[in-house]
Amino acid sequence: MKTRLKIKSIVPRLTMTGPVAGWMILFVVIPFTYIFVISFMNRGTYGGVELGFTLQNYANIFDAKYLMIFLNSILLAAVTTALCILIAYPFTYFIAQKTAVTKTVFVSMVMIPFTVSSLVRIYSWINLLRKDGIINNLLMSLRVIDEPLQMIYNNFGVIVGMVYTLIPFMILPLYSSIEKLDKSMLEAGNDLGAKPARAFATITLPLTAPGIFAGAIMVFIPTLGYFFITDMLGGSKIMMIGNLIRNQFVTAKNWPFGAALSIFLIVLTLAALWVYERIGGDLEDLGGMR
Amino acid sequence: MRRASKKRLTGRMRNVYIGLVFFFLYIPIALVIVYSFNTSKMNILFEGVTAHWYADMVRNRALMDSLKNTLIIAVLSTAASTVIGTLGAVGLSKYDFIGKKLLNKLLYIPVVIPEIVLGIALLCVYSAVRMTLGIATITLSHITFCIPFVIISVRARLAGMDKSLEEASMDLGAGRVRTFVSIILPLLLPGVFSGAVLSFCLSLDDIIISFFTSGPTSTTLPMKVFSMVKTGVTPEVNALFTVIMLCTIGIIAVNTGVQLRKMKSNK
Numbered sequence: 264m265k266t267r268l269k270i271k272s273i274v275p276r277l278t279m280t281g282p283v284a285g286w287m288i289l290f291v292v293i294p295f296t297y298i299f300v301i302s303f304m305n306r307g308t309y310g311g312v313e314l315g316f317t318l319q320n321y322a323n324i325f326d327a328k329y330l331m332i333f334l335n336s337i338l339l340a341a342v343t344t345a346l347c348i349l350i351a352y353p354f355t356y357f358i359a360q361k362t363a364v365t366k367t368v369f370v371s372m373v374m375i376p377f378t379v380s381s382l383v384r385i386y387s388w389i390n391l392l393r394k395d396g397i398i399n400n401l402l403m404s405l406r407v408i409d410e411p412l413q414m415i416y417n418n419f420g421v422i423v424g425m426v427y428t429l430i431p432f433m434i435l436p437l438y439s440s441i442e443k444l445d446k447s448m449l450e451a452g453n454d455l456g457a458k459p460a461r462a463f464a465t466i467t468l469p470l471t472a473p474g475i476f477a478g479a480i481m482v483f484i485p486t487l488g489y490f491f492i493t494d495m496l497g498g499s500k501i502m503m504i505g506n507l508i509r510n511q512f513v514t515a516k517n518w519p520f521g522a523a524l525s526i527f528l529i530v531l532t533l534a535a536l537w538v539y540e541r542i543g544g545d546l547e548d549l550g551g552m553r
Numbered sequence: 554m555r556r557a558s559k560k561r562l563t564g565r566m567r568n569v570y571i572g573l574v575f576f577f578l579y580i581p582i583a584l585v586i587v588y589s590f591n592t593s594k595m596n597i598l599f600e601g602v603t604a605h606w607y608a609d610m611v612r613n614r615a616l617m618d619s620l621k622n623t624l625i626i627a628v629l630s631t632a633a634s635t636v637i638g639t640l641g642a643v644g645l646s647k648y649d650f651i652g653k654k655l656l657n658k659l660l661y662i663p664v665v666i667p668e669i670v671l672g673i674a675l676l677c678v679y680s681a682v683r684m685t686l687g688i689a690t691i692t693l694s695h696i697t698f699c700i701p702f703v704i705i706s707v708r709a710r711l712a713g714m715d716k717s718l719e720e721a722s723m724d725l726g727a728g729r730v731r732t733f734v735s736i737i738l739p740l741l742l743p744g745v746f747s748g749a750v751l752s753f754c755l756s757l758d759d760i761i762i763s764f765f766t767s768g769p770t771s772t773t774l775p776m777k778v779f780s781m782v783k784t785g786v787t788p789e790v791n792a793l794f795t796v797i798m799l800c801t802i803g804i805i806a807v808n809t810g811v812q813l814r815k816m817k818s819n820k
Contacts (some may be wrong), residue, residue, distance in 0.1 A: 282641065427581070487667055508673060
């Protein structure tokens with residue numbers, strides 16, 4: 264009798280949580296463990312790996328050439344994140360003041376462009392920014408500039424592409440935190456004689472900080488890995504961590520080094536998440552948007 | 554008086570700012586639509602209106618094959634991740650078991666770790682077990698990153714669900730399966746639906762994971778476009794994406810409509 268009861272409760276448990284647990288083990292735990300193992304092995308002659316144990320792959324990361332790439336990646340990601348906050352915060356704040364219907368319409372209007380292939384939209388930016396492109400043509404025919412501006416195949420182009428691609432991940436968490444803002448707090452501040460600037464700095468900003476932090480994580484981390492944006496708008500001159508990892512698997516055929524770089528990128532991500540949780544961020548806030 | 558006009562001025566400035574950001578968001582997709590009707594093959598000047606790129610698009614075998622691959626992968630991975638994710642979300646909320654906390658943390662990995670890491674990790678495993686890279690490997694990979702998003706959106710729905718309905722159903726003699734199908738599932742449907750839509754869109758647009766897990770004969774549409782970037786993307790591609798854009802806007806409209814109706818009937 265007792266065993267029968269046990270079986271009865273095990274079957275639904277297994278059919279519901281079994282598939283997801285099994286899938287995560289097969290396609291997340293095993294692959295991540297595997298690249299961790301590979302990162303200590305030697306490279307094979309034609310790609311792949313050779314058995315062995317070495318710390319050389321990790322030692323190679325600290326080569327000055329690669330350290331510069333990491334530094335540039337982190338810098339580009341930081342600038343992208345800062346620009347996303349600067350552009351998205353006022354935008355989202357102004358939208359949140361509108362009526363319920365307008366708000367709903369505006370938020371879905373933010374989402375619509377992002378259902379179109381990101382590659383095609385980035386390609387449009389090439390047409391806009393390149394030397395004989397739309398913006399240069401327009402500015403030259405208006406006689407604002409005499410020489411075409413170099414807006415692509417440099418850091419500027421990459422940053423435009425990154426900000427454009429990642430800004431909805433800043434807008435959405437910001438929107439939900441600004442929406443939740445308790446208006447009575449602002450009124451209280453106003454009644455007590457706080458000037459708008461002061462009220463913003465001491466009430467609005469601290470209360471919406473969780474949205475800013477969540478948005479910053481959702482922008483900063485992907486920027487490090489989006490190699491196709493660097494490829495398309497940075498040309499071959501700009502390298503980010505993502506491009507470096509990709510090259511180890513495609514051109515350099517040095518899988519163990521690529522694996523070591525990936526572990527390094529995971530550590531960087533975890534460090535960012537640690538800081539995020541430390542300053543009061545909630546992991547749950549990161550899920551709903553991407 | 555002065556205060557009122559000042560207020561109106563700041564209000565107008567706010568609208569101008571909102572307009573400028575929307576302009577920034579929409580100009581690239583507007584260009585895609587405009588160039589899909591342009592007679593010139595070069596994506597710079599607009600020379601005249603034509604619809605012949607739409608005819609060329611349908612005749613372009615390579616482009617249509619990549620579209621077919623993309624749709625097969627998106628449909629399969631949406632179906633699988635929706636089933637696995639919905640069952641998982643319900644199971645995770647109903648039962649306690651060893652490793653539940655760990656599983657919950659694991660689900661965040663595909664969401665927060667850069668996609669490139671998942672891409673190369675899966676590539677390494679596929680090559681270790683000697684799986685040929687193709688539609689199967691891409692689909693398996695897409696299911697992996699879609700499951701967490703289905704779980705997140707179903708879970709949001711579960712949080713607001715009335716547990717007593719489930720208990721009532723069991724008390725009245727309905728079995729577990731019957732209760733799940735006729736009580737739990739209909740209540741969760743909006744969450745399941747938005748999880749499925751999200752999965753479909755993510756799979757359709759994925760470039761990074763597909764880059765590492767696809768083989769030479771299984772080019773997806775984003776991969777095809779990526780390979781065209783160096784030589785220039787043809788107007789046929791703009792035409793194709795204009796069509797796709799209309800479809801996705803349709804899906805969003807239906808999704809919003811369903812949610813609005815649900816909101817109304819809840820009132």
